[in-house]
Amino acid sequence: FCSRTLNLRSIRCIGYDMDYTLIHYKVTEWEGRAYHYAKENLKQVGFPVDDLHFNPELVCRGLIIDKSLGNMVKVDRFGYVRRAMHGTRRLSHRETHEIYGRQLVDLREKRWLFLNTLFSVSEGCLYAQLVEMLDSGGLKIPTESGDYMQLSYEQLFNAVSKALFKAHVEGRLKADVMRDPEKYVEFDREVALTLLDQREAGKKLALITNSDWEYTKVMMAQVIDRFLPKGMTWREIFHVIIVSARKPAFFSQSMPLYEIVTEDGMMREKFRMKEGRIYSGGSASMVEKLFNCERDDIMYIGDHIFTDVNVAKLYMRWRTALIVREVEEEVVAMDRGRQHTQELHSLIKSKEQCANILNHIRTELHRYRGLGLKSSLFNASSEKELYETMGRLLGTMVEYDNKIAPMLYQEGSHFNPYWGYISRAGYADKSHLMRQIEKYADVYTSRVSNFLRYTPYMYFRASKQSLAHHRNLDQYRQEVKTFPALTLCFLLPYCLHFSSFNSPHCLLLLAVHSLGFLTPSPLPFSPHSPIPHPPLLFTRAATGPRKRA
Ligand SMILES: Nc1nc2c(ncn2[C@@H]2O[C@H](COP(=O)(O)O)[C@@H](O)[C@H]2O)c(=O)[nH]1
Numbered sequence: 052f053c054s055r056t057l058n059l060r061s062i063r064c065i066g067y068d069m070d071y072t073l074i075h076y077k078v079t080e081w082e083g084r085a086y087h088y089a090k091e092n093l094k095q096v097g098f099p100v101d102d103l104h105f106n107p108e109l110v111c112r113g114l115i116i117d118k119s120l121g122n123m124v125k126v127d128r129f130g131y132v133r134r135a136m137h138g139t140r141r142l143s144h145r146e147t148h149e150i151y152g153r154q155l156v157d158l159r160e161k162r163w164l165f166l167n168t169l170f171s172v173s174e175g176c177l178y179a180q181l182v183e184m185l186d187s188g189g190l191k192i193p194t195e196s197g198d199y200m201q202l203s204y205e206q207l208f209n210a211v212s213k214a215l216f217k218a219h220v221e222g223r224l225k226a227d228v229m230r231d232p233e234k235y236v237e238f239d240r241e242v243a244l245t246l247l248d249q250r251e252a253g254k255k256l257a258l259i260t261n262s263d264w265e266y267t268k269v270m271m272a273q274v275i276d277r278f279l280p281k282g283m284t285w286r287e288i289f290h291v292i293i294v295s296a297r298k299p300a301f302f303s304q305s306m307p308l309y310e311i312v313t314e315d316g317m318m319r320e321k322f323r324m325k326e327g328r329i330y331s332g333g334s335a336s337m338v339e340k341l342f343n344c345e346r347d348d349i350m351y352i353g354d355h356i357f358t359d360v361n362v363a364k365l366y367m368r369w370r371t372a373l374i375v376r377e378v379e380e381e382v383v384a385m386d387r388g389r390q391h392t393q394e395l396h397s398l399i400k401s402k403e404q405c406a407n408i409l410n411h412i413r414t415e416l417h418r419y420r421g422l423g424l425k426s427s428l429f430n431a432s433s434e435k436e437l438y439e440t441m442g443r444l445l446g447t448m449v450e451y452d453n454k455i456a457p458m459l460y461q462e463g464s465h466f467n468p469y470w471g472y473i474s475r476a477g478y479a480d481k482s483h484l485m486r487q488i489e490k491y492a493d494v495y496t497s498r499v500s501n502f503l504r505y506t507p508y509m510y511f512r513a514s515k516q517s518l519a520h521h522r523n524l525d526q527y528r529q530e531v532k533t534f535p536a537l538t539l540c541f542l543l544p545y546c547l548h549f550s551s552f553n554s555p556h557c558l559l560l561l562a563v564h565s566l567g568f569l570t571p572s573p574l575p576f577s578p579h580s581p582i583p584h585p586p587l588l589f590t591r592a593a594t595g596p597r598k599r600a
């Protein structure tokens with residue numbers, strides 16, 4: 052999927068991240084194991100965590116942890132919170148609004164932590180469960196003085212984060228994965244061919260991973276070698292291999308460079324890179340020098356929204372691709388949820404129709420009563436009936452709302468029962484995650500091997516962007532010429548639905564709507580925007596000059 056046009060033919064160097072990019076882990080297994088070791092680390096410092104169990108559904112990529120309140124939130128592209136959980140309990144719409152109604156989430160503040168990668172799933176899950184324990188008074192951590200420690204939500208987050216960090220670096224977790232890759236890795240036989248194609252097309256390939264040499268060496272051999280032509284190894288694919296890269300600093304700073312000179316990882320300091328070597332550390336500008344390319348010549352493909360894509364773009368202006376495996380399941384789920392989404396859409400449209408008609412009657416009432424204008428709807432004998440009609444319209448809108456609210460709350464629950472679709476926030480908007488992706492990743496896809504079907508020469512063209520005022524343009528020409536009877540067809544069912552069809556005034560309103568559509572207007576409108584034409588509703592009042600709306 053392309054956000055910014057990218058010509059793969061002109062890319063001369065492709066950098067690859069390893070974990071969750073070239074190698075995709077089975078999230079339940081890998082994160083479950085990370086969770087297990089993080090729990091052990093917490094237990095060692097007195098946390099009563101024995102009864103906790105990993106639940107990967109509690110968390111998804113793109114959520115934001117609110118360390119001050121112990122919540123996890125899903126935010127839309129503007130920074131407004133659209134869903135929230137406290138601990139493992141999902142907050143109602145009202146609770147969410149009460150807590151975050153005035154809050155714009157700014158990720159530069161320390162309070163928030165964005166879950167950038169699938170590696171964050173174990174962290175988020177453990178934190179949510181421990182928040183619940185903290186609230187219930189079950190998180191009693193004895194101190195040396197015999198008291199119990201009272202943790203804040205932020206201190207609790209720091210403890211979880213530290214425990215997970217330790218799990219990643221101390222060795223037992225990675226040793227488990229290296230010992231039994233079949234258990235932890237989803238193998239993809241087409242990754243190898245994708246890389247070979249790109250190499251044969253003349254592109255320089257670089258592996259740039261934060262993992263260390265010991266782990267990289269074992270895992271790449273396990274995951275790639277079996278799918279290569281006989282006798283070939285993964286090391287021959289890459290023109291340079293960089294481990295312990297320390298991204299994001301790799302992209303933003305000048306870091307020391309070491310060459311790995313023995314199989315067991317002995318290192319020697321170096322000042323520039325050479326092809327065919329294996330390095331630890333270094334920086335993105337050294338890669339540019341090595342291949343004599345920069346900016347638009349070079350693309351980095353990774354799974355971490357911040358360290359792989361955001362910083363590569365911000366500091367180096369490299370072209371970027373993000374690997375988001377969840378997109379695969381989401382597309383399927385969205386297709387399954389199509390009926391729900393369509394029903395919701397049509398209920399919202401119907402409510403909008405009621406609101407539009409109500410608003411126009413109300414406005415006309417104000418003009419008639421407040422401004423003293425003569426109205427074709429209101430007069431002494433019709434006023435009471437029109438008030439009743441307004442009451443009925445309001446009632447109908449409440450009925451619609453009672454259907455819409457639970458449907459909105461449930462939307463996407465077959466994809467994730469707590470968070471719905473990762474790409475959406477609220478009914479009509481994209482999530483903060485998607486905003487980040489489209490801002491920093493030129494293309495995004497669910498797996499590296501998807502590049503295979505497009506060849507190394509593909510011209511990825513960004514899809515045409517649509518703005519609010521573009522939406523109705525296609526209908527414009529057609530609709531200005533539409534016979535008013537068609538308009539009647541659209542409005543009639545609504546009027547019948549309000550059970551106010553027996554009112555002569557609503558019949559009049561209906562006629563007014565239809566007449567409004569008779570006059571070609573310079574503005575695009577649709578049959579769903581029943582705007583009575585003001586000059587048709589009013590005649591000059593005896594008391595004052597006619598006002599133009
Ligand atoms: N110390 C921590 N290491 C982490 C954490 N989450 C992931 N990781 C490790 O980073 C690399 C990612 O490699 P890359 O190929 O994607 O660049 C991998 O070794 C992970 O174990 C963390 O929270 N703390």
Ligand SMILES: [Mg+2]
Nearest residue numbers: 068070071354
């Ligand atoms: Mg990665």
